[in-house]
Amino acid sequence: MSTLVWGAGSFLAAFLLHMAVWRVRVPERQTKVLLLIMFAVLAAALAFLKAGGGRFAAELGLPAPETAGDFLHLALINISLVLSYMITYSAMEADSPSLVIVMAVAGAGPDGMEEDALRRYFNDDRMVKPRIRDLLLDKLARKDGGLYRLTAKGRLFAALFMSYRFLLGRGKGG
Amino acid sequence: MTVSRALLPVWGLIANVVLQVAAARAGMPLLRSVFAGFAAGSVPVIWVSGLSPALPGDMLAYGCFGYCYFHFLNLGETARRIRLVRELFLSRGGLSEEGLLARYGSAEILSARIKRLTDNGQLVFRGGRYFIGRPAVLVMARIMTAMKLAVIGRKSEFDA
Structure with missing residues (x-):
């Protein structure tokens, strides 16, 4: 105890x-x-x-x-x-897309929400670009001449998740 | 307490992982395999710990490790950062922002999540509109929003 x-x-x-x-x-x-x-x-x-x-x-x-x-x-x-x-x-x-979708639909009230309205909110600026910036912040990737490349830490990170998903027989994920 | 006895939650976690992987490879749905692995790993922990005073600590540590393992699997399944890292890994020479967005953009992210949420009944599609179905994910979303407000002081990463 x-x-x-x-x-x-x-x-x-x-x-x-x-x-x-x-x-x-x-x-x-x-x-x-x-x-x-x-x-x-x-x-x-x-x-x-x-x-x-x-x-x-x-x-x-x-x-x-x-x-x-x-x-x-x-x-x-x-x-x-x-x-x-x-x-x-x-x-x-970071905002979870699934939780944001559910909150948005709940917020729309009893009339529900059209898919177009969801697609207007879920753009690349909100859903992807902040996560690309996180890769740089966490030193998983670096930017050279306009190209993003993985650092050694990023390659290790990728190998770990990819090999585990292979072991489980799963697809790309995301 | 001996050192090997102290490691009991880790032995439980190892049993959990081995059984979860075996169950998933045998074709069991992922979430069910996670529950099955967790239940199987808890057996040696409870068996060895018995009714000793160490049982609450053993179960707390084992439960937390099981929770972490579930999230590790979930990250591989749904995390955008992991998918972006994977795309960069497979590109070899690197990718521009446009290249990354072409391989993994918001349209794919939204479609995958809507499919998952409708498949498991959390969202219902009726007459061209989405409605809340089962409330489990909505409850989780509200708890997470309350936690964000309490710890970080904002509801969303986009709030000022």
Whole structure:
């Protein structure tokens, strides 16, 4: 139980710190800053417990991890929460086309919505060009003489997803 | 707790992934294979953890890893960035913006999503117009909008 308390507790502390930072200013490279905050707080919690903080916590009636396995379990619980939040956060950063379609149709009221109206909203400027810019921002691609080319990170990213889709026997996706 | 015991949620995830891939390759629909893999991976976690005090932590970590795996599969299935990266990977020499848009433009994105939403009953097409069918995706959209407002302070990436 100590691993759950400290693993989830350190995630909660990192989450509150992230919310405080975001209230002041949302960073340009949000994912990078978020990861930095999350893992810095985990490292601080582990260092605190290792440096005798566990005894201090025990005096306050809080359970504390003792063995190497306890510390690993604590870190796994924390990392699983961090990764889940990161993946949910990425869905918050960019508008999901499916969710936007459904919200637009719901917003049209009882008369429903014509496909033409959806097509007017869903243009390349809204749906594709921001994601092309994201490739540059995340250093997955670079632009040379008007052409977009993948970086080494982008090629690795592409190979990972393409090989996994091949393994599952799926098509292009998107 | 021993180190190998601490890794129990990871062993569960490995079982989940192996069984999900096997089920998908055997022809099971993707979403069903994800649920089947998750259920199968939870068996060793619950079995080994039993009623020990570590069970809530094990199940939380296993559940979160399963959620991440589902999103990894979903990214490959629907994410625009992954599709753009794929088009660039296959182009070898690179692509201009016009070239990228010709291979993957908003018309294809919209058509694919409308098909998925109508196929699973979330949207209904009647008399040349779209209406909300089942409300599950609409509920998700509203939750996501509320989360965006709470965390990022805006409803859409296009809001100022």
